[in-house]
Amino acid sequence: MQLYISDVSKQYHGKVWGLRGFSLDLGPGIVGLLGPNGAGKSTMMNILATITRPTEGTVLWNGVDITRQPDALRRMLGYLPQSFGVYPNLTAQEFLEYMAAVKGLDPQTARRCIDELLQLVNLTEVRKRPLGGYSGGMRQRIGIAQALLNDPQLLIVDEPTVGLDPEERVRFRNLIADLAGERIVILSTHIVSDIEATATRIVIANHGRLVMDTTSERLLQAVDGKVWEWLIPSTELAAVKNAYLVSGTLRRADGIQMRVIADQPPHPEARSVTPTFEDAYLKIISNGKMQ
Numbered sequence: 001m002q003l004y005i006s007d008v009s010k011q012y013h014g015k016v017w018g019l020r021g022f023s024l025d026l027g028p029g030i031v032g033l034l035g036p037n038g039a040g041k042s043t044m045m046n047i048l049a050t051i052t053r054p055t056e057g058t059v060l061w062n063g064v065d066i067t068r069q070p071d072a073l074r075r076m077l078g079y080l081p082q083s084f085g086v087y088p089n090l091t092a093q094e095f096l097e098y099m100a101a102v103k104g105l106d107p108q109t110a111r112r113c114i115d116e117l118l119q120l121v122n123l124t125e126v127r128k129r130p131l132g133g134y135s136g137g138m139r140q141r142i143g144i145a146q147a148l149l150n151d152p153q154l155l156i157v158d159e160p161t162v163g164l165d166p167e168e169r170v171r172f173r174n175l176i177a178d179l180a181g182e183r184i185v186i187l188s189t190h191i192v193s194d195i196e197a198t199a200t201r202i203v204i205a206n207h208g209r210l211v212m213d214t215t216s217e218r219l220l221q222a223v224d225g226k227v228w229e230w231l232i233p234s235t236e237l238a239a240v241k242n243a244y245l246v247s248g249t250l251r252r253a254d255g256i257q258m259r260v261i262a263d264q265p266p267h268p269e270a271r272s273v274t275p276t277f278e279d280a281y282l283k284i285i286s287n288g289k290m291q
Contacts, residue, residue, distance in 0.1 A: 008057035032199030040208035078152030088132025137168025
């Protein structure tokens with residue numbers, strides 16, 4: 001299977017471009033689409049989900065243009081949008097039965113799939129509870145279940161962990177990681193740790209443009225030897241922030257421990273430290289490209 005995105009752009013009213021010249025060639029695996037709010041991630045997801053059409057460019061699913069023939073992809077698509085609504089008075093069982101009917105599954109197949117999916121997302125014991133009583137994390141898991149009803153070859157998940165507590169976020173990441181196999185999974189988020197925990201391929205977007213398409217290893221290697229820490233008096237904080245790209249601060253009894261990204265040591269007492277995904281991402285977004 002192949003999803004080929006070629007020079008895709010999207011213009012909104014007022015001549016505002018949500019995407020410009022976005023190109024990717026994707027095969028099976030988990031792709032992390034990472035970028036700040038307003039980077040164009042949701043616009044790209046809506047185009048791939050055939051909800052909106054690109055202004056320019058093409059998207060091919062196994063060689064078929066999804067703008068001209070959207071059903072070729074829709075039959076193979078599972079989608080969990082950023083704003084996922086549920087019917088609060090329906091139980092999980094009833095909601096999934098309804099979604100299965102919408103997707104055209106026959107009743108026997110639907111019952112089998114629903115049983116398997118409720119077990120997969122660890123909601124079997126609360127399948128008869130109304131969705132209005134579910135936590136945010138439980139709702140996201142029922143969202144993944146409905147997206148998987150048709151056993152999709154392409155699974156799109158847009159900002160799935162926003163608002164979840166740490167325990168639910170970890171549980172959801174693990175679930176996404178287990179879903180890869182022989183399908184394309186696109187995880188779109190601005191939360192760096194979600195990508196670090198799940199994706200094997202990382203795509204970074206900013207201001208509607210593709211900034212980088214890389215692997216976890218290459219991402220970290222690009223800032224190796226460029227991350228520094230040292231202790232400063234609190235009175236020097238503003239000056240350091242003005243002079244350097246700061247990726248972290250930690251207040252201590254004897255001052256503030258600074259973490260900055262720079263090609264050369266920013267201070268005689270600064271020591272080189274192991275870079276994190278947060279460091280690399282901040283460097284890329286601040287520069288617009290990897291140095």
